[in-house]
Amino acid sequence: MTLIVHKYGGTSLGTAERIQAVAERVIETKKQGHQVVVVVSAMSGETNRLLSLAESVTKTPSPRELDVLLSTGEQVTIALLTMALKEKKCDAVSYTGGQVCIQTDSAHSKARITNIEVERVQKELQQGKVVVVAGFQGVDEHGNITTLGRGGSDTTAVAMATALNAKECRIYTDVDGVYTADPRIVKNAQRLSSLTYEEMLEMASLGSKVLQTRAVEFAGKYNINLRVLSSFEEGPGTLITKEDEIMEAALISGIAHNSDEAKLTVIGVPDKPGIASHILNPIAEANIEVDMIVQNVGLNNSTDFTFTVHRNDYGKAMLILKKTAKDINATDVIGDNKIVKISVVGVGMRSHAGVASTIFKALADKKINIKMISTSEIKVSVVIDEKYLESGVRTLHMAFGLGTE
Amino acid sequence: MTLIVHKYGGTSLGTAERIQAVAERVIETKKQGHQVVVVVSAMSGETNRLLSLAESVTKTPSPRELDVLLSTGEQVTIALLTMALKEKKCDAVSYTGGQVCIQTDSAHSKARITNIEVERVQKELQQGKVVVVAGFQGVDEHGNITTLGRGGSDTTAVAMATALNAKECRIYTDVDGVYTADPRIVKNAQRLSSLTYEEMLEMASLGSKVLQTRAVEFAGKYNINLRVLSSFEEGPGTLITKEDEIMEAALISGIAHNSDEAKLTVIGVPDKPGIASHILNPIAEANIEVDMIVQNVGLNNSTDFTFTVHRNDYGKAMLILKKTAKDINATDVIGDNKIVKISVVGVGMRSHAGVASTIFKALADKKINIKMISTSEIKVSVVIDEKYLESGVRTLHMAFGLGTE
Numbered sequence: 001m002t003l004i005v006h007k008y009g010g011t012s013l014g015t016a017e018r019i020q021a022v023a024e025r026v027i028e029t030k031k032q033g034h035q036v037v038v039v040v041s042a043m044s045g046e047t048n049r050l051l052s053l054a055e056s057v058t059k060t061p062s063p064r065e066l067d068v069l070l071s072t073g074e075q076v077t078i079a080l081l082t083m084a085l086k087e088k089k090c091d092a093v094s095y096t097g098g099q100v101c102i103q104t105d106s107a108h109s110k111a112r113i114t115n116i117e118v119e120r121v122q123k124e125l126q127q128g129k130v131v132v133v134a135g136f137q138g139v140d141e142h143g144n145i146t147t148l149g150r151g152g153s154d155t156t157a158v159a160m161a162t163a164l165n166a167k168e169c170r171i172y173t174d175v176d177g178v179y180t181a182d183p184r185i186v187k188n189a190q191r192l193s194s195l196t197y198e199e200m201l202e203m204a205s206l207g208s209k210v211l212q213t214r215a216v217e218f219a220g221k222y223n224i225n226l227r228v229l230s231s232f233e234e235g236p237g238t239l240i241t242k243e244d245e246i247m248e249a250a251l252i253s254g255i256a257h258n259s260d261e262a263k264l265t266v267i268g269v270p271d272k273p274g275i276a277s278h279i280l281n282p283i284a285e286a287n288i289e290v291d292m293i294v295q296n297v298g299l300n301n302s303t304d305f306t307f308t309v310h311r312n313d314y315g316k317a318m319l320i321l322k323k324t325a326k327d328i329n330a331t332d333v334i335g336d337n338k339i340v341k342i343s344v345v346g347v348g349m350r351s352h353a354g355v356a357s358t359i360f361k362a363l364a365d366k367k368i369n370i371k372m373i374s375t376s377e378i379k380v381s382v383v384i385d386e387k388y389l390e391s392g393v394r395t396l397h398m399a400f401g402l403g404t405e
Numbered sequence: 406m407t408l409i410v411h412k413y414g415g416t417s418l419g420t421a422e423r424i425q426a427v428a429e430r431v432i433e434t435k436k437q438g439h440q441v442v443v444v445v446s447a448m449s450g451e452t453n454r455l456l457s458l459a460e461s462v463t464k465t466p467s468p469r470e471l472d473v474l475l476s477t478g479e480q481v482t483i484a485l486l487t488m489a490l491k492e493k494k495c496d497a498v499s500y501t502g503g504q505v506c507i508q509t510d511s512a513h514s515k516a517r518i519t520n521i522e523v524e525r526v527q528k529e530l531q532q533g534k535v536v537v538v539a540g541f542q543g544v545d546e547h548g549n550i551t552t553l554g555r556g557g558s559d560t561t562a563v564a565m566a567t568a569l570n571a572k573e574c575r576i577y578t579d580v581d582g583v584y585t586a587d588p589r590i591v592k593n594a595q596r597l598s599s600l601t602y603e604e605m606l607e608m609a610s611l612g613s614k615v616l617q618t619r620a621v622e623f624a625g626k627y628n629i630n631l632r633v634l635s636s637f638e639e640g641p642g643t644l645i646t647k648e649d650e651i652m653e654a655a656l657i658s659g660i661a662h663n664s665d666e667a668k669l670t671v672i673g674v675p676d677k678p679g680i681a682s683h684i685l686n687p688i689a690e691a692n693i694e695v696d697m698i699v700q701n702v703g704l705n706n707s708t709d710f711t712f713t714v715h716r717n718d719y720g721k722a723m724l725i726l727k728k729t730a731k732d733i734n735a736t737d738v739i740g741d742n743k744i745v746k747i748s749v750v751g752v753g754m755r756s757h758a759g760v761a762s763t764i765f766k767a768l769a770d771k772k773i774n775i776k777m778i779s780t781s782e783i784k785v786s787v788v789i790d791e792k793y794l795e796s797g798v799r800t801l802h803m804a805f806g807l808g809t810e
Contacts, residue, residue, distance in 0.1 A: 016461035050481070056421035057485050058492035065491070068499050069484035072477035076455070079474035080462050086470070087463040094473050098503070099548055143504055 002167040003035040003125065007135065007157035010044035011174050012231035013077050022231070023084040025172075026130055030090060035125045037164060039135045039157040040081055042073025063108035067137075067147045071097065074134035074153070082132045092130040095121065097137035097145070102156065104138035104146045111138060111146035113155065116163040125164075133160060154215035162222040169219065169226050170237075171211060176230035177238035178203060178210055180254040180402040185393045188403040192253060194239040195347075199253045200226075202345040202379045216240065243347055252346035252355070252400040256379075257393050259340045261291065262314035263372065263383060264321055265306040268331025278328055279305055282320050288313040292341070292374040292381065302331075306372060308383065311337050339371060340389045343381040344396055355380050362399035368392055407572040408440040408530065412540065412562035415449035416579050417636035418482050427636070428489040430577075431535055435495060440530045442569060444540045444562040445486055447478025468513035472542075472552045476502065479539035479558070487537045497535040500526065502542035502550070507561065509543035509551045516543060516551035518560065521568040530569075538565060559620035567627040574624065574631050575642075576616060581635035582643035583608060583615055585659040585807040590798045593808040597658060599644040604658045605631075607750040607784045621645065648752055657751035657760070657805040660798050661784075664745045666696065667719035668777065668788060669726055670711040673736025683733055684710055687725045693718040697746070697779045697786065707736070711777060713788065716742050744776060745794045748786040749801055760785050767804035773797055 006029065008022050022038075029036050050069050054061045061069075078094035085092035100121060104111035124131050135153025138146050148155050154171060161169035177191040178200065195203070197220030204213050210228055219226045219240065229237030269275055276295065283290060293307045309317050314337040321333045349355050356373070359380060363370060368391065372383035384392050397403055411434065413427050427443075434441050455474050459466045466474075483499035490497035505526060509516035529536050540558025543551050553560050559576060566574035582596040583605065600608070602625030609618050615633055624631045624645065634642030674680055681700065688695060698712045714722050719742040726738045754760050761778070764785060768775060773796065777788035789797050802808055 016458075019462055053421075053481065053485060054488060057424055057489045060492070061488045062491045065484040065487045065499055068487075068501070069481055072480045075477045075480070076458065076474055079470040080458060082470045082473075083459060083466045084462045086467045087465070094470055096473070096550075099550075145501075145504075 001033065001035055003037065003164055004029055005037045005039060005157050005161040005164070005166045005169040007039040007153060007169065007171045008041065008231060009153065009173060010041045010046070012172055013040060013081070014044040018231075019077075019080055019084050022081060022172075023088055023090070025231075026085065027088060027090045030130060034167075036130045037121065037125070037160055037166070038081065038130060038132045039153055039160060040074060040077045040132065041135050041153040042070075043077055046073040046076065064144060067108045067145050070147055071134070071137040071145050074136055078132045078134045085130055085132070090130055091128060092132055093124050094132045094134075096134045097156070098139040098143070100133060102138035102159070104140055104148070106140040106142075106144065106146065108144075109147055110149040111140070113138060113148070113159045116159055118163045121160075121164065151212040152214075154212040155218060158215045158218045158222075158224055158226065161224045162218070166224065169224050171215075171226060171228050172231040173210060173228060174231065175210060175228070176233060176235045177228050178240075178254070181393050181397045182257065185257075185390050186255070186397045186403065189397065190403055192238050193236065194241060194245075195253045196243045197226075197240060198243075198378050199345050199347055200240045202343065202376070203254060203256045211240075251348040252344055252402065253348075254345055254402065255393050255396045255400070256343045256345055257340060257389060258343075259386065259389055260311045261308045261339050261341050261383065262311045262317075262335065262337035263292075263306055263308045263339055264314070264317055264333065264335040265304055266321060266325055266330045266333050267304050268302045269305050270329055271301045271303045275303075275328065276305065279321070279324055280307070282324055283309075283317055286316060286320055288317050288320075292372060292383065294372050294374060308339075308341070308372070336371070338386045339383050340386045340392075341381050341383050342389070342392050342396060343379045344400065345379045347378050349378055349380075358399055359396060362395050363392060366391055366395050368395070406438065406440055408442065408569055409434055410442045410444060410562050410566040410569070410571045410574040412444040412558060412574065412576045413446065413636060414558065414578060415446045415451070417577055418445060418486070419449040423636075424482075424485055424489050427486060427577075428493055428495070430636075431490065432493060432495050435535060439572075441535045442526065442530070442565055442571070443486065443535060443537045444558055444565060445479060445482045445537065446540050446558040447475075448482055451478040451481065469549060472513045472550050475552055476539070476542040476550050479541055483537045483539045490535055490537070495535055496533060497537055498529050499537045499539075501539045502561070503544040503548070505538060507543035507564070509545055509553070511545040511547075511549065511551065513549075514552055515554040516545070518543060518553070518564050521564055523568045526565075526569065556617040557619075559617040560623055563620045563623045563627075563629055563631065566629045567623070571629065574629050576620075576631060576633050577636040578615060578633060579636065580615060580633070581638060581640045582633055583645075583659070586798050586802045587662065590662075590795050591660070591802045591808065594802065595808055597643050598641065599646060600658045601648045601752050602631075602645060603648075603783050604750050604752055605645045607748065607781070608659055608661045616645075656753040657749055657807065658753075659750055659807065660801045660805070661748045661750055662745060662794060662798050663696075663748075664791065664794055665716045666713045666744050666746050666788065667716045667722075667740065667742035668697075668711055668713045668744055669719070669722055669738065669740040670709055671726060671730055671735045671738050672709050673707045674710050675734060676706045676708045680733065681710065684726070684729055685712070687729055688714075688722055691721060691725055693722050693725075697777060697788065699777050699779060713744070713746065713777070741776070743791045744788050745791045745797075746786050746788050747794070747797050747801060748784045749805060750784045752783050754783055754785075763804055764801060767800050768797065771796055771800050773800070
């Protein structure tokens, strides 16, 4: 008998009717002859309700106590879903993270899973029960309640699938799969039937916010088949798996974009060893995440150093850089917070040069100016003016034959 | 260093402001040089909110899952109160029932505490921390979450006080102590400075709903000093302790009443051995609790058998009795659901006869007819027509010199 892990987010569990619908879906999978473990998030709105309770008491809640508070959200959902399953004559039992037990380190609010004890869960499954597990939460070695951070329920689901050697981990969301581009921008974007972990990582971190990055990494590390499906309609969804499971890898899987970028450039930086860390250290110390980094070779032993940050961090980064620029005798600091990043992603990408030249030609034809370029193993990203976001995504989607418009 | 246990109910923790006030009170006790353990209930309204969530999913929730659901209520409160304490620079740490661990049997929704492991809590106390414990909940030997039933937080507080050998267990409520009678009925009712466990049991079970009966029994069994105080105003409250701690036991401590009674009488019951169980078994099987039982010796080998039940159970009990009456060849069944019970309570009560005659005379002077009488070691109860409830309580309060009116 094979085991399937289901995972449902807060929107899928937001009302009594939706909880009933989830129960029906679980029972359907059970009837197909599978064992089922269900991982659930808090009902939509619940986490925010609890956060505002905490805020009414203190502006700086103790991280340990915040985890005690927030973990009640999923505990409510496991109880309700299990009641609904039993009401429908499907034997089921709920488990909190601590009861499983999902062992984590002690980093409250961003704990990492270190071990999962599966004996009790396996016993329940063998007795024919559906096991409903609270996502997002665990316990550290001292029995303190921890949480894995927002979206951590995906990680719980993948970790349970790994520990229990599940056949598939199905992540039910409000979209019916991963698309070749954002369907709100590209009307004829296609649902991908499958893609690799690496591609999904690039897609996810670039703005296709379907799955938690950590969950995809975890699944890739242990080769767990992940499937993204809709909670609200039937369909095969998108399978995320390892490369050799995919019959015919496409050259390009999709076009991702990120519209919250800003870029900063330090001009006339004396070209000395260690200068990059001089510039980036104060940024890192201020907890600002840096995305793309480009250094142009310049004239006269000086260079221009450019990087991108989240748009919210633009002002803070600019202040820090101006001080750094003085310290290192750079000429000036300039910036632009009206930019977006578009990325072309695909494990089938054999030659960056070929992909890059297709990108350049396609964007040039539309008179879209490229401000930065960066490449990784399976993607090529370009930064352009934000006003070209939609036409840029559509142009590249068509240029790589992912759909016509 | 002595340890004091505080217990706060839902009303005392109903808003952020009230949680702050509780934190201040705890800090005050700490400043007086005591170690403090705080036991809390769910915020007022929370348990009902959770129950209605369950009800939206099923009319017959699984008892195990209902406990998983309801126990989140106190978990929210321990987190919030601990945050509030830490905000005020008082080091504190929260514990769920499972974390303590408060071991119970597996009777979901009405579990009984079997053991408490105090090592971790003691360690935290020794480090100078206030320990905030979730009331009402525990875990069974398999780690399943259990609850102690409504009002079980009082029991948790007394059990923690016992396990930790506390000097005193302070139950903070919305009244400032136990009174010689209900102050809403008797304007000059007096706050008792102390009374015995036995008296409190009679007072509590007879309608002075200040403390859970189980908690008082528990405290009596282990000689824990219990004190009932107001959450909202300063004052010494009422100490509940063993008899020899009380300097001068009064003859009568107070007048309790219960206004939700109904009585049923089976008339003309053939006086044979075992007839009482014949009558009461079907009542017990229907989960109807019987309070007073009186059997009058009758003529012609027949007897009248009368007992009281909660008014809500009157109709159901009547139906059952009518069937029973036929089976045992009784003459008839009559009943009255417009009755109340008034009890005179006191460990100093040496002679029932003396107390009873005072009662009879006082009530007779007011032309109040007594319908039933029953006595225990430390109380005499009478059943009267409900229209005489207030004048009955006031009359007896004055007759036993508890206050003048």
